[in-house]
Amino acid sequence: MAKTTSSFKFDAYPPSKNHRENSFHSQNGFTFHKPTSSATLVCSNLHNSYATIPISASLATTIDHECTSFNVKICESCEVGNLKKAMELLYMGQKFDLDSRTYCSILQLCADKKSLKDGKQVHSIICDNGVAVEGVLGSKLVFMYVTCGDLREGRRVFDMVANEKVFLWNLMINEYTKIGDLEESICIFKRMLGMGIEVNTYTFSCILKCFAAVGSLKEGKIVHGYLLKLGFGCYNSVVNSLISFYFRCGRSESARKLFDELSDRDVVSWNSMISGYVENDLGEKGLEVLKEMLCSGIEVDLATMLSVLAACADCGTLPLGRVVHALAIKVHFDREIAFNNSLLDMYSKCNDLDSATSVFEKMSERTVVTWTSMIAGYAREGLSDGAIRLFLGMIKADVEPDKVAITNILHACACNGSLEHGRGIHDYVRENNMQSSLFVSNALMDMYAKCGSMNEAQEVFSQMRVKDIISWNTMIGGYSKNSLPNEALGLFVAMLKEHKPDGRTMACILPACASLAALERGQEIHGHILRNGYFSDQHVANALVDMYVKCGVLVLAQLLFDMIPVKDLVSWTVMIAGYGMHGFGREAIASFNEMRRAGIKPDEVSFISILYACSHSGLVAEGWRFFYSMQNEFNIKPKLEHYACMVDLLARIGNLSKAYKFIESMPIAPDATIWGALLRGCRIHHDVELAEKVAEKVFDLEPENTGYYVLLANIYAEAEKWEEVKYMREKIRRRGLRKNPGCSWIDIKGKVTIFVANDKSHPQARKIESLLKKLSTKLKVEGYFPKIKYALINADDMEKEAALCGHSEKLAMALGILSLPASKIIRVTKNLRVCGDCHEMAKFMSKTTKREIVLRDSNRFHHFKNGVCSCRGFW
DNA sequence: TTAGGGTTAG
Numbered sequence: 001m002a003k004t005t006s007s008f009k010f011d012a013y014p015p016s017k018n019h020r021e022n023s024f025h026s027q028n029g030f031t032f033h034k035p036t037s038s039a040t041l042v043c044s045n046l047h048n049s050y051a052t053i054p055i056s057a058s059l060a061t062t063i064d065h066e067c068t069s070f071n072v073k074i075c076e077s078c079e080v081g082n083l084k085k086a087m088e089l090l091y092m093g094q095k096f097d098l099d100s101r102t103y104c105s106i107l108q109l110c111a112d113k114k115s116l117k118d119g120k121q122v123h124s125i126i127c128d129n130g131v132a133v134e135g136v137l138g139s140k141l142v143f144m145y146v147t148c149g150d151l152r153e154g155r156r157v158f159d160m161v162a163n164e165k166v167f168l169w170n171l172m173i174n175e176y177t178k179i180g181d182l183e184e185s186i187c188i189f190k191r192m193l194g195m196g197i198e199v200n201t202y203t204f205s206c207i208l209k210c211f212a213a214v215g216s217l218k219e220g221k222i223v224h225g226y227l228l229k230l231g232f233g234c235y236n237s238v239v240n241s242l243i244s245f246y247f248r249c250g251r252s253e254s255a256r257k258l259f260d261e262l263s264d265r266d267v268v269s270w271n272s273m274i275s276g277y278v279e280n281d282l283g284e285k286g287l288e289v290l291k292e293m294l295c296s297g298i299e300v301d302l303a304t305m306l307s308v309l310a311a312c313a314d315c316g317t318l319p320l321g322r323v324v325h326a327l328a329i330k331v332h333f334d335r336e337i338a339f340n341n342s343l344l345d346m347y348s349k350c351n352d353l354d355s356a357t358s359v360f361e362k363m364s365e366r367t368v369v370t371w372t373s374m375i376a377g378y379a380r381e382g383l384s385d386g387a388i389r390l391f392l393g394m395i396k397a398d399v400e401p402d403k404v405a406i407t408n409i410l411h412a413c414a415c416n417g418s419l420e421h422g423r424g425i426h427d428y429v430r431e432n433n434m435q436s437s438l439f440v441s442n443a444l445m446d447m448y449a450k451c452g453s454m455n456e457a458q459e460v461f462s463q464m465r466v467k468d469i470i471s472w473n474t475m476i477g478g479y480s481k482n483s484l485p486n487e488a489l490g491l492f493v494a495m496l497k498e499h500k501p502d503g504r505t506m507a508c509i510l511p512a513c514a515s516l517a518a519l520e521r522g523q524e525i526h527g528h529i530l531r532n533g534y535f536s537d538q539h540v541a542n543a544l545v546d547m548y549v550k551c552g553v554l555v556l557a558q559l560l561f562d563m564i565p566v567k568d569l570v571s572w573t574v575m576i577a578g579y580g581m582h583g584f585g586r587e588a589i590a591s592f593n594e595m596r597r598a599g600i601k602p603d604e605v606s607f608i609s610i611l612y613a614c615s616h617s618g619l620v621a622e623g624w625r626f627f628y629s630m631q632n633e634f635n636i637k638p639k640l641e642h643y644a645c646m647v648d649l650l651a652r653i654g655n656l657s658k659a660y661k662f663i664e665s666m667p668i669a670p671d672a673t674i675w676g677a678l679l680r681g682c683r684i685h686h687d688v689e690l691a692e693k694v695a696e697k698v699f700d701l702e703p704e705n706t707g708y709y710v711l712l713a714n715i716y717a718e719a720e721k722w723e724e725v726k727y728m729r730e731k732i733r734r735r736g737l738r739k740n741p742g743c744s745w746i747d748i749k750g751k752v753t754i755f756v757a758n759d760k761s762h763p764q765a766r767k768i769e770s771l772l773k774k775l776s777t778k779l780k781v782e783g784y785f786p787k788i789k790y791a792l793i794n795a796d797d798m799e800k801e802a803a804l805c806g807h808s809e810k811l812a813m814a815l816g817i818l819s820l821p822a823s824k825i826i827r828v829t830k831n832l833r834v835c836g837d838c839h840e841m842a843k844f845m846s847k848t849t850k851r852e853i854v855l856r857d858s859n860r861f862h863h864f865k866n867g868v869c870s871c872r873g874f875w
Numbered sequence: 876t877t878a879g880g881g882t883t884a885g
Contacts (some may be wrong), residue, residue, distance in 0.1 A: 236879085239879085304881085341883070367882090368883080370883085405883080405884095
């Protein structure tokens, strides 16, 4: 057997310049070239000195025979798919001048078997033998690398061999699209066009998929025009690609038009239509296509079934889903994992968790998708504990959770408020280096936000190197929902520097404006909504109405409400609550009735709104009517909030003993809010004796809530029981409780000024004080007498009057009178309930200064105009 | 030797 030494390879002639360029460097510093059938051995080193050794003709013939034999044997092994044998033969014959076709066969087998290790070995042997990597062999090498998942090496070889073969270019475009490097796909496509490579149908399929993933409708349309010009518009596969492209860009009409004009529709065309409609949340249209498909006699395949199940899940059409299930059993699709996964998902989305569980239990093999779909099903039903149990089951079954599974389980933790489990999942994410996934990080933030831990959400957010609009929206919404409106607004301002907000951002930030009564900022956001056409988004429209309600501009809220074309339950509930807050109980009832006429069924939240509206307008009989109709007509069991409204309603009008009996008759245990409502009634109606009895219950239920101790102290102060006041203050001090300090704020030309009681820090403090003194004197002439009992201090009347003048809401109102033009309404917000004397004085102020004052306290709105308040004494 | 439809998600 001819044998080469480790330091020699054969060559017939000294290498040409071109040949030298295609040579490979071996580790010992010598350059070797592939052997040929000529009878000369050539050894060269880097200094280009060649040694020529003559060999005999018979030896050359033997080498040829051996070589042919290896070529044949390797190819035979490849044909039967025996990679191990083929590799063994390759090692044995590696020094021979094997056929390029042999290398191609074995590389193809490596690709089929996804064996990167063997593929690399083959590549190494090819290099060692000095075989030129070009033409078909070059393509095959690239193909092997990308198929085995080593795109980097595939790309290196591609760049080295880049030729005019359209196949390789298509392959590269497609591979970069698969890994999500869409920019590179587009770059390769453009380079290919620039080089004048002749494109084919595959090229269009690949690049359209890429433009669809980017959502680049404009560029995709250009490609559409280009392919029509080149005459590719009649190819079925290209039109199918176009259909999918338009669907993915949300243009279902364009997709439908192409489909209608397509004469040669195959099963892929039909499937593309069904799945395209499903992707666009138009499952019903997808099912219509299915009907057409069946009428046309087209045979459905597995992909059709999967899309149809998705359509059933989308529309909640359980009966059809069951038919598909039965049909699938007949044609044995129920053996396919993907089918069972879709089936399970369909059942769970159609609220039939039992059937989903049954499919799950019958599956002999379960993938991460199976487990994830089950987890999602449990989370959807609100069975978060079950979802967490399933997740643990998945780990136990050695199924590695992927990013989708993590996202789902985090969602389940979020719905359940399971912070501890959520933190455990976060640990898993860190251990498995999954935090770089946007999906995962966004889900983590959402979980922390929903579990009320904004600090941890902020930590995740700050560690994200790449943030998308969802990341920002999640944080802004989280701050809004966790009563951190200033943080929400601050982040919104930061976001504007990096991202263009979308409709969801608007729906997240508006509640923060509403909570702060930040009208000017809310109006800026309203402008943004108008400029960008976000009002058509129901969430945005509802949040905007709510913002105007809570910023005290009920007229605008009403106007915008009227502009919502299709009002949903939330729209109506917001408006009903708005009327209630502003003291328009009758209007709230009229809206409630109108909602019923529009065919919308109220839920427990809308009943809270209407009961609240009744209690804030003193509509006792109406309140009872709604309370009973909720139970008898709508079968809604009253919750604590509903009972609290009823207690408030009774207590406010002075029916304290009835309220007490009502609480005692409740079928559910009353909480501190319920007794607190009665305690506030005791304050309004000065019933110290009952207040003491009620306060005991409140203190038992919420011993740490300072507000209730202060409330009882105030009841004592108003009754001038100073010893008891002292005792209460002592009790607060002993318990180490801190009082939530009262403050009021006013927005003047976008600048918010906050006042606390007796605040003298404002630059205009002297002017404010002097104005209040002047007004007090003037108002006394008109009939106002300071309600000194609200001073809540044991002092003489002069001191009490001075203390009253320092109340934060008075200071804010005075600044408004001093700073705002006469035509402007003075809008003040207070974090606690308004003081009785401030309320009285505001009435007189509105008449004397001819100014309209809107004061929002923690409970409701007070519109002061011409000496009258809209609350008519109910607050 | 590549592609067009095909399971889970914020």
